[in-house]
Structures are given as C-alpha cells and as structure tokens.
Amino acid sequence: MAEAFAKLLREKQVIVCVGSGGVGKTTTSAVIALHEAIRGRKVLVLTIDPAKRLANSLGVDALDNDVTRIPIERFKDIGLEPKGELWAMMLDMKQSFDHVVEQYAPPKEREEILNNRIYKYFSTSLAGTQEYAAGERLFALHQSGEFDLIVLDTPPSTHALDFLNAPKRLGDAIDNKALQWIYKPSVLAGKRGLGVFSMGTAYVLKTLSRFTGAELLDEFSVFLRSFSVLFEGLKERGVKVRKLLTSAKSSFVVITAPDPLTIDEALFVNERLREEGVKVGGFVVNRVHTEWVDAEDLSRPVVGVVSALSEAGFDHLDPKALRDLAERMLENAQEFGVLSHMDKATVERLDAGTAKIPVVRVPFFSTDIHSLRGLELVRRAIFGVS
Amino acid sequence: MDSLNIYQRKLVLFSGKGGVGKTTIASAFALSCARRGERTLLMELNTKDKVSLMFGAGHVGPEIREIEDNLFAVNVTPDAAQEEYAVMILKLRVVYRAVFENKIMRAFLKAIPGLNELVMLGKAYYHVIEENDDGTPTWDKIVVDAPATGHGIFLLQIPSVITSILGSGHLYEEAERILNVMQDPKLTAINLVTLPEEMPVNETEMLLESVRDELKMPLGYVIINALYPQLFSEEELKMMDENRPDLEAGDLVANLIDAAQFRNMRHQMQQGYVEQVHERIDLPAAHVDFHFVDHVDFPTIDSIGASLAEQMGGE
Numbered sequence: 001m002a003e004a005f006a007k008l009l010r011e012k013q014v015i016v017c018v019g020s021g022g023v024g025k026t027t028t029s030a031v032i033a034l035h036e037a038i039r040g041r042k043v044l045v046l047t048i049d050p051a052k053r054l055a056n057s058l059g060v061d062a063l064d065n066d067v068t069r070i071p072i073e074r075f076k077d078i079g080l081e082p083k084g085e086l087w088a089m090m091l092d093m094k095q096s097f098d099h100v101v102e103q104y105a106p107p108k109e110r111e112e113i114l115n116n117r118i119y120k121y122f123s124t125s126l127a128g129t130q131e132y133a134a135g136e137r138l139f140a141l142h143q144s145g146e147f148d149l150i151v152l153d154t155p156p157s158t159h160a161l162d163f164l165n166a167p168k169r170l171g172d173a174i175d176n177k178a179l180q181w182i183y184k185p186s187v188l189a190g191k192r193g194l195g196v197f198s199m200g201t202a203y204v205l206k207t208l209s210r211f212t213g214a215e216l217l218d219e220f221s222v223f224l225r226s227f228s229v230l231f232e233g234l235k236e237r238g239v240k241v242r243k244l245l246t247s248a249k250s251s252f253v254v255i256t257a258p259d260p261l262t263i264d265e266a267l268f269v270n271e272r273l274r275e276e277g278v279k280v281g282g283f284v285v286n287r288v289h290t291e292w293v294d295a296e297d298l299s300r301p302v303v304g305v306v307s308a309l310s311e312a313g314f315d316h317l318d319p320k321a322l323r324d325l326a327e328r329m330l331e332n333a334q335e336f337g338v339l340s341h342m343d344k345a346t347v348e349r350l351d352a353g354t355a356k357i358p359v360v361r362v363p364f365f366s367t368d369i370h371s372l373r374g375l376e377l378v379r380r381a382i383f384g385v386s
Numbered sequence: 387m388d389s390l391n392i393y394q395r396k397l398v399l400f401s402g403k404g405g406v407g408k409t410t411i412a413s414a415f416a417l418s419c420a421r422r423g424e425r426t427l428l429m430e431l432n433t434k435d436k437v438s439l440m441f442g443a444g445h446v447g448p449e450i451r452e453i454e455d456n457l458f459a460v461n462v463t464p465d466a467a468q469e470e471y472a473v474m475i476l477k478l479r480v481v482y483r484a485v486f487e488n489k490i491m492r493a494f495l496k497a498i499p500g501l502n503e504l505v506m507l508g509k510a511y512y513h514v515i516e517e518n519d520d521g522t523p524t525w526d527k528i529v530v531d532a533p534a535t536g537h538g539i540f541l542l543q544i545p546s547v548i549t550s551i552l553g554s555g556h557l558y559e560e561a562e563r564i565l566n567v568m569q570d571p572k573l574t575a576i577n578l579v580t581l582p583e584e585m586p587v588n589e590t591e592m593l594l595e596s597v598r599d600e601l602k603m604p605l606g607y608v609i610i611n612a613l614y615p616q617l618f619s620e621e622e623l624k625m626m627d628e629n630r631p632d633l634e635a636g637d638l639v640a641n642l643i644d645a646a647q648f649r650n651m652r653h654q655m656q657q658g659y660v661e662q663v664h665e666r667i668d669l670p671a672a673h674v675d676f677h678f679v680d681h682v683d684f685p686t687i688d689s690i691g692a693s694l695a696e697q698m699g700g701e
Binding site for chain 1: 403405406436475476499500547551552554555557584585588618629632633638639641645646648651652659678
C-alpha cells in the first residue's frame, strides 16, 4: 500500500487533497509535499485555509499570497539530508479573485465589479469562487514550470466536487435563465408561456422585491450585468483547469478519519469523482487507533493479570493496590480496544469499497502533530523509513 | 463574568471548527435544558444530520420533531426556511407557490448571496420570539449548532453584512431584527467548542477574536472537549516506566503498559493545552471528558449534558 502510494506521488505533477473538515487534510498535504521534497523534487504546497494551520505545522510564523521557502535543511539535525526544496503558500482568496477580475474584465466593468457592494462582501463566498480562484492559481503555477510538484490543500468545508465543478457552477450562476432575465430583460422578451413569466414580469418583480427589498435586486442585477462580461474568459480558463485536474499529470487524494460518518463521506466523494472522470489515486486515513492488547488477552480474568504484573516487577504493591492497578490497566486497554476495533472495521469498509486504490493508515500518535518533526513522524508512518 | 449563567439565556449557540465535537456538545446542552423541564429546540443548520444518530430518534429533517421529553430537533435547510419566511411575508401560500416554486425563480433565489444564511438564522430568530395563542412563549430555549468554516464565522456575519449592503426593505428589517437578538446579552450567548490540541486552540483564539470584534455577540463558555480522564497515579506510572524495559514486546504486561503510557502521554499533552486555553482564551471554561465508545449514543449525550449542567450553572 505504502509502495503504491509512494509511486503515485512520484509520477504526478499535481496532487489535490480533498476531504471533510477536521481530518488532518492540511497536515497530510504538508507531509506529502515534504516527502517528495526530501526525495529531491522542488515542491510547492498550496493551502486555501486561512487558519494558519500550514504555517503552524511548517514552523513558520505566517504564510501569504507569495511562495515561502520552508527551511527543511534543519532536518540534518535528525539525520536526514533533504535533496529537494519545499515551498509553501497560502492563497488569499480575495486577492486571487480580484486578480481574476482584473485579468478578464474590460477596464470599464473592472471598476464597476470591484466596487460593487455585493462583490466586495461575497467574492470569496459565492458558489464556487474560492475553488475557482484556487484552480486558476494552481493552473498558473503549474504553467510556470517552476515546481516539479504542486500539492493543493482544498478548503475545509468543501466537497471535492465543488472544487472540480467550480468553473461550471460559476458559469451556471451567470448563465442561468433567471439571472439573465434580471440583468438582461430583453432576453426573454417575446417568449411566451414560460411559467412564471407569463404572469407578467412586473408582478413577479413586485412580489420578489417585497421579499428581498428593491435595493438588493438592483445591486444584484448591476453585479450580474458587470460580472457577465467576465464569463467567457472564466469559462475558457475553467475548461483548461479542469483538463489539467483530470489529466494523467494530476491525482486526487482523499484524506479521511476512521469514524463511520467520515468514511461514508470519503466513499461518496470517491464515487462522485469517478463519475466526473477523475481517478482517486489514494486514501489516507488519519488517527487510526492502535490495538495495544488483543481481544483474547483482554478477556483474561483479572487474577491472571495480577500474577503477570507481580512477576513483571510490580510485586512490592500490596495485594489490594495490585489488583486495583490490574483492573485499571485492563480497563484502559479495553477502552482503546473499543476504538481500535471500530477504526479497523470502518477502514476495512473503505478498503472493500475502493478496490485497488491504495489506502494508507496513519496511527493516532501520542503527541500532537504541529511541527516539522511531527510531520516527519507522520511521513515515516506513511512511507516507511526513508 | 461572575454572573454568567448560560441557562438563563434563551438563544444559545455553539460554534467551532469541524471535528471538535460541536454537534455533540450542542445536543448534550440541549438535552440538559430539556431535563430541567425547559421546552427546548435544537437546531442543526443544513448539515448532514447527526442528531438523529445520537438520540436514536430517526431522521431529523426540516420539520420540527420531538426526540425526547421536552426536546425538539430540526435540521434547517435553506429551501424550507425560505418557504416559511416567504409565506410569512406574503401571507398567502398560493402566491408563494406561484412565484417561488417556479424552477427558474428557485435558481435565481439560490444565487442571491447571503439569502440562504439569512433565512436560516431568521428561522432561529423567529422561534426565539414565537408565542402561543395565549401569548406565552412557545420555546424556553433555542440551541443552535452553528458551523464555523475556513471562512470563520461567515454564516453568523450575514445579518450585519446585509444591513450594511441594504438601506431599507424587508430583508434589511429582518436582518436588523435578527442582529438585535443575536447581540442582546440578556437573550443570547455563543459558546466556543475546542479540543485540547495545538491547532484547535489556535483557531479558537482566532474565532474568539472574530466573535468579539466582528459579530459583537455576547460570549458564553469555551468548552474543552474530549479530555482523557487520568486513570493512573504518578507513582504507578513511574513503576511502569521502570519495569517496561525488562519486558519483551508482545508480552501482556508490556502491552498493558504501552497502552497506559499512551493514555498518559495524551493526557499530559491535553493538560498542557488546557492550561493554554485558560491563559489565552478569557472565557469561563467547561471541561468535557472523552467517552471511549464506538459511537456517541444517548447515554453518552446524557452524561455529557449532566456534566455541562454541573459546570455551567444548570443544576
């Protein structure tokens, strides 16, 4: 499994890490990037997460919209000689999308869009804009040829599909008939029998504005009108981004946690990506509990444990204290047994549902992973000692 | 902070990043309110329904359902909330159907930024002020599981964004009313749920800043979730450290010691972050134990609820 996963990474130029929030996606993205950098490639890890996670774990104060070199040569302290380079960058969503507008909008509309109040507040939260801007940036960076591998850590709450479909969703939002109707009333002039419109545009508009207020409708229609000029450019670029992401140069990696709900979600994402023509290259399951004591030993009577303990050097405890300790040590192992048993069952379900795709398990560590050294610990768990 | 009693507020929100157990805590708190005899509504906002799993109560959808004595739950979807709101304003469902249930109109309304979020919060607001025919309040408590994503507090920011974009109109007035309730320290409190780990603590600190500076909402507790109870004394752990090197891997006692040491290491690490939360997050803190179960079931929720009530003035 580790072998197949390592091979996948070696062969790709773009790795997109997807998964639901709280599963360690950012950490895993960093580990994948670190591994390839140690092997000798020049790697960029790109995050959209504004929460400083990546900066935290890479041991730098902050990341911004420019690439920052990560001092992995510090690994010499722990006997490693990284052969490549690791770079990181945090996408500023607002800046990135402004950049898209500046690039594709004619000068007149450019100002109108950038100053529109709806755009100002929502440019980073409209359906698909985040993912679009990230895809756009990823594409440009890939085109530049500066890096051998780019690892993208996608936004937390987002599904993999949103990411892939961002250009389409943005396009749909601008292209849809209802919206055209509001910013281009002429589009539908002359057409009859279109359901709501046959009741009379004025009536519909009046009812709608009772609901939203006339001002919002006005502002929104100005926004859409000016935004629509961007559309052709966005669509064209979107097609290219999608082409890169679905090509043999790229692979998606689904990051997950071993609880049943998250595994369900990972299976769902895998299925949907496949329908979209994307191959998931691997799964990484984080925080898998270790089975410390096997089930047979756990069912032993306490007296057996008591005598084993006294043979193992705990014999100076008085009998009551010894028995009490034995009970608690068993209880502790049983508690972790419940978790490891559950994890094992859910990961097996993932295995069964994803034939032939490598599933890599990362143990739940006794320490928190938030430093370069921590990343190295995870790297060894995923790839074996280098 | 001395007089903070979360149980006296009517609208109680729980926020935090994905994976910290926010839904579990919100559910447990709601159950503890119901146990006090308060008629309680637990609201999930357009997420994959987890509440029904915990309560073993069958699917919780956009219709309010009683899942336990005094405890009701709903999973608010934007579509359902929008319909309720529109019908309330337009008075006539027929008009709503004619205008809003049209496919094209639906697509249009979906595209208006912020509208989804506003109608969902609007529903929470509406239940806060909802009254029975005889003028008594319908609900004693509204508990909201409020997601915070990479955007931070996008959802909760919507009312103030709307009021600053718009100058008048229904939506403006609605947003203003919601905002007034959200910011009223007699009615509302927002609690932050976190884990005793590096990144969740950092993120909670940032979240606290945004809630204070941008949302200007009255704050409640920081809830530190999933703490491992300590099972072993220092003396016992010392004995384990001393005896472990003489044992071979795979030996029963060696395995039991490894498991005990693992727990202790995580416990120690967690205690370090508990200290940090106390230092860096100036809110009263409540501590919630980790439960070693394969899924969060009703007895677990009940026990967490009782522990919250004890720590947060609900007994």
